[in-house]
Amino acid sequence: MGILKDVKEVLKSLKHKSELEPSIKYCPRCGSPKLKSKINWFIVPSQVYKCPKCGYEGPIFMEKEQKEQKRNS
16 A cells, blocks of 8 residues: 555656656666667557666656756756
8 A cells, every 4th residue: 555655646746847848868777867769660659768878678767857957956
């Protein structure tokens, strides 16, 4: 139950953001900001991210808005 509570809290904290706000995508495995994006055209087109540092390949990534980074720096 604890995991579901944590997920619920994360979902509550998410906000809708404008596509105009720049953000940086990070690898969920190693944290590298150098993700490459590619389109997978197997049956249904989907976007896949690949990390050249650790080899991660998948649709999930971490994202942080640049204005948050400036505030934290």
